[in-house]
Amino acid sequence: MTVAKPIVLAEDNPRDAELALAAMEDQNMSDKVVLCRDGAEVLDYLYCRGPFASRMKVNPAVIFLDIKMPKVNGLEVLRTIKADVNLRPIPVVMLTSSREERDLGESYALGANAYVVKPVEFHQFVSAVKELGMFWGVINEPPPQGSGSGQ
Amino acid sequence: MESATNQQPQITLARTGESEPHIAAGPPPGDDSFWRVLIVWFGSLTIERRILAGFSLVFSGILVISAVSYRNTNRVIANSGFDTRSHELVQLLSNIDVAMNETENNHRRYLVTGEELYLESYLSVVKEKPTFIKYLQQLTDGVPEQHERVMLLDRLMDQQLAAEARAIATLTDRGFGAVKQMVLEGAAKQEVAQIHRLVAEMEAYEGQALHRRVLESAATTTNTIVLLGLGALLQFVLLASVYYLIRHDITERRRVAAELQRRGELLEAANKELESFSYSVSHDLRAPLRHIDGYASLLRKAVTDSLNDKAARYLQTISDSAKQMGQLIDDLLVFSRMGRQEMLQTAVDLNRLIQTILYDLRLDLQGREISWTIATLPEVSGDPAMLRQVFMNLITNAVKFTSTRPIAIIEIGIDRPTPGEVVIFVRDNGVGFDMQYAGKLFGVFQRLHRMDEFEGTGIGLANVRRIVHRHGGRTWAEGELGKGATFYVALPMRRTRS
Numbered sequence: 132m133t134v135a136k137p138i139v140l141a142e143d144n145p146r147d148a149e150l151a152l153a154a155m156e157d158q159n160m161s162d163k164v165v166l167c168r169d170g171a172e173v174l175d176y177l178y179c180r181g182p183f184a185s186r187m188k189v190n191p192a193v194i195f196l197d198i199k200m201p202k203v204n205g206l207e208v209l210r211t212i213k214a215d216v217n218l219r220p221i222p223v224v225m226l227t228s229s230r231e232e233r234d235l236g237e238s239y240a241l242g243a244n245a246y247v248v249k250p251v252e253f254h255q256f257v258s259a260v261k262e263l264g265m266f267w268g269v270i271n272e273p274p275p276q277g278s279g280s281g282q
Numbered sequence: 283m284e285s286a287t288n289q290q291p292q293i294t295l296a297r298t299g300e301s302e303p304h305i306a307a308g309p310p311p312g313d314d315s316f317w318r319v320l321i322v323w324f325g326s327l328t329i330e331r332r333i334l335a336g337f338s339l340v341f342s343g344i345l346v347i348s349a350v351s352y353r354n355t356n357r358v359i360a361n362s363g364f365d366t367r368s369h370e371l372v373q374l375l376s377n378i379d380v381a382m383n384e385t386e387n388n389h390r391r392y393l394v395t396g397e398e399l400y401l402e403s404y405l406s407v408v409k410e411k412p413t414f415i416k417y418l419q420q421l422t423d424g425v426p427e428q429h430e431r432v433m434l435l436d437r438l439m440d441q442q443l444a445a446e447a448r449a450i451a452t453l454t455d456r457g458f459g460a461v462k463q464m465v466l467e468g469a470a471k472q473e474v475a476q477i478h479r480l481v482a483e484m485e486a487y488e489g490q491a492l493h494r495r496v497l498e499s500a501a502t503t504t505n506t507i508v509l510l511g512l513g514a515l516l517q518f519v520l521l522a523s524v525y526y527l528i529r530h531d532i533t534e535r536r537r538v539a540a541e542l543q544r545r546g547e548l549l550e551a552a553n554k555e556l557e558s559f560s561y562s563v564s565h566d567l568r569a570p571l572r573h574i575d576g577y578a579s580l581l582r583k584a585v586t587d588s589l590n591d592k593a594a595r596y597l598q599t600i601s602d603s604a605k606q607m608g609q610l611i612d613d614l615l616v617f618s619r620m621g622r623q624e625m626l627q628t629a630v631d632l633n634r635l636i637q638t639i640l641y642d643l644r645l646d647l648q649g650r651e652i653s654w655t656i657a658t659l660p661e662v663s664g665d666p667a668m669l670r671q672v673f674m675n676l677i678t679n680a681v682k683f684t685s686t687r688p689i690a691i692i693e694i695g696i697d698r699p700t701p702g703e704v705v706i707f708v709r710d711n712g713v714g715f716d717m718q719y720a721g722k723l724f725g726v727f728q729r730l731h732r733m734d735e736f737e738g739t740g741i742g743l744a745n746v747r748r749i750v751h752r753h754g755g756r757t758w759a760e761g762e763l764g765k766g767a768t769f770y771v772a773l774p775m776r777r778t779r780s
Contacts, residue, residue: 144569150576199565228568230615251571251608253579253601 136192138268139176141167141208142226143200150253151195151226154260160268165191170203174211177218190221190274193267196243198227198234206237213242220274222267226260333527340520347513354506361495361502368488371421371428378414378435379481381407382442386474389446393453393465401450408443415439425491431484438480442473553622560618567611574604606739610727613741617726620748625665632659632673632706635666636694639674647681650690657695660704662773668749675742676708676769682736683712683767691766703755703772711766715759723759746771 138160142148148166155161167173173196175181179188194212198205205225212218224245225238238246247263250256324332385407392400415436422428449469453461461469468474578600582589589597636656640647662669677692684690690711697705715723715730722728724747729740746769747757754774761767 146573146576147569150573150580153576153580228565228572230612249568249572251568251575252605253572253576256572256576257579 136189136268136273137163137165138264139165139167139173139191139194141170141173141194141196141200141205143169143197147197147249150256151260154257155264158261158264160264163268169201170205170208173208174203177212177221190218192273193222193224193263193271195224195226195263198225198229198238206234206241209238209241209243222271222273224263224267226263333523336523337520340516340523343516344513344520347509347516351506351509351513354502354509357502358499358506361499364495365492367421368492371418372485372488374414374418374421375481375484378418378439379478381410382439382474382477385446386442386468386470389449389470390465390468393449393458393461393469396453396458404443404446404450407439411439411443428484428487431480431487435477435480435484438473438477442470442477445470445473556618557622560615563611563615568608571604571608571611575601578604610739610741613739614726617741617745617748620668620671620745621752623668625668625752627663628666629661630664630666630669631661632669635670635673636677639670639677642674643677643681646678650681650685651688652681652684652690652692655691655693655695659694659696659706662704662775664753664773665749668752672746672749672771673708675746676771679742679769680708680710680712680767682738683714683731684710685736686713687711697770700772702775704775705770705772707768707770709766709768714761714763714765714767716763717761720759720761724757743769 138155140148140151142151152161152164152166155164165176167176173194176183176186177190179186196205196208200208205227209223209225212221212223219242222244223242224247225234225243226247226249227234228249230248235246245263247259250259324335327335381403385403388400388403391397392404415432418432418435419429422432446469449461449464452464458465578597582594582597585593633656636659640654677694680692681690684692692711693707693709695707695709697707699705713731713736719730723730724743725740726744727740728744729738743757750757750771750773756772757770759767759769
């Protein structure tokens with residue numbers, strides 16, 4: 132059970148990022164995680180721009196997207212992804228602190244594949260991240276590469 | 283004007299200091315104090331009473347003017363009636379004067395000629411005299427001076443006619459020789475002259491009266507015209523005031539409407555701000571809590587071998603506190619959302635609602651012995667999810683605060699029927715509360731028990747009250763320490779659709 136494709140984690144808060152990585156460490160998934168510090172970086176990664184210009188042109192297995200991020204927020208990233216024919220198949224999981232109905236509704240309306248509220252309790256947070264990583268990175272069969280941006 | 287004159291002494295007082303305080307303090311002479319009292323009284327009235335007083339004043343002014351004008355007009359009409367009478371009187375008097383004169387002349391001719399024809403005017407006067415006198419009396423009715431003169435005239439005419447009658451008798455008895463002297467002098471020459479003078483006097487009197495009345499009528503008419511002008515002015519003032527008041531009222535209404543709209547916009551802006559605030563709270567406050575708990579856990583994991591019991595407990599406390607604060611934030615957000623959320627208005631079957639709640643609570647109720655008494659509840663109108671929250675909170679409270687009882691008794695029923703509302707209560711035999719804290723029960727984060735007695739954030743009843751208030755209802759509670767508590771929810775009666 133190896134993770135073939137990278138997992139994109141969009142998280143502006145370094146502590147949250149560290150905790151998430153710590154949670155995925157046990158599953159040996161952490162080395163597959165590409166950490167983006169804001170929405171613009173996520174888009175740079177997906178479109179192989181800037182620092183990611185030379186990366187392997189392969190779509191990630193899943194994108195974990197925080198909503199409140201500097202520059203480009205999660206919902207705007209989501210809108211861009213789902214509006215792009217090549218990026219649309221990538222599963223997007225909203226991983227956020229917000230429980231607001233407005234955010235939930237808008238995320239699903241834009242085509243988010245899942246919406247997870249980060250639990251305050253660390254154990255729950257760890258198990259949530261583990262399960263998410265396991266499900267989307269391992270169990271779930273990703274879309275065929277034919278629909279990826281690298282082609 | 284009044285205030286201007288009042289200012290004067292005060293300025294003097296300010297300049298001269300206390301040397302002449304009586305200038306300001308001394309009562310103003312004459313009517314001035316009356317006006318001052320009136321103005322002070324007027325100033326003490328409310329605006330409505332001032333308007334009423336002003337309108338009453340103007341209205342009574344118009345009434346008085348109308349009454350006086352009416353009286354004046356009547357007087358002018360009466361005067362013109364008197365004038366007609368005067369003219370008739372003068373006419374009649376001159377006729378009488380002429381007739382008496384003619385009678386005397388013809389009488390002399392008769393005495394000279396003995397021709398019966400000349401007696402006709404004498405006979406006709408004798409015949410007509412009572413009618414004349416009666417008419418004269420009528421015309422001079424109410425004027426004593428003239429009336430007396432009429433009596434005198436009556437007597438003089440009688441005397442003339444009597445003198446003439448005597449002359450006729452003498453002529454018949456003793457022939458022309460006996461009346462020769464009379465013929466020369468005239469039988470009633472003296473009376474005729476007196477009648478003539480009297481008639482002239484009466485005519486002069488009537489002429490004067492006529493003149494007086496003309497002057498009086500002219501004065502009255504001028505008076506009436508002035509009064510009517512004043513009345514018109516008052517009516518104009520009245521109309522102008524009404525116009526001003528209506529206009530003022532409309533302007534005021536417009537202003538209030540604009541103000542309301544402005545406040546509505548402010549409120550909307552405030553609500554938006556609150557929303558973004560609670561959004562921030564929900565997102566930003568949770569993150570540090572997660573970090574506290576997360577790093578505490580990571581720390582525990584990193585030092586797990588060298589951790590003694592005390593240190594482990596400290597770490598646990600850090601984690602627990604973070605979790606508790608997370609719960610508080612979540613509750614606060616729910617409470618804030620309860621106030622803003624759109625409300626549905628549908629029929630809610632409370633029996634069904636309670637049954638679902640009990641079903642959902644079945645896991646929590648395991649291992650507890652609870653005797654439930656649930657009455658048949660009515661249908662109410664409201665938001666099903668919100669009402670569910672209300673009864674969920676009340677029932678979980680009842681379950682929670684009876685946890686120390688070997689057998690919990692929980693009763694859900696309807697209080698005595700009140701017109702227009704349904705009062706539902708949830709009663710338990712739990713730990714109860716002291717009635718002196720009853721006012722605090724429904725406050726946000728108000729707790730009457732220590733954390734180690736009963737857990738909870740203290741938001742449940744605040745939510746209950748907020749939801750019930752939004753439904754237009756009321757909440758209250760009764761309880762006794764150690765004996766149990768009863769929570770009441772009064773909801774407006776569902777209107778039956780007609």
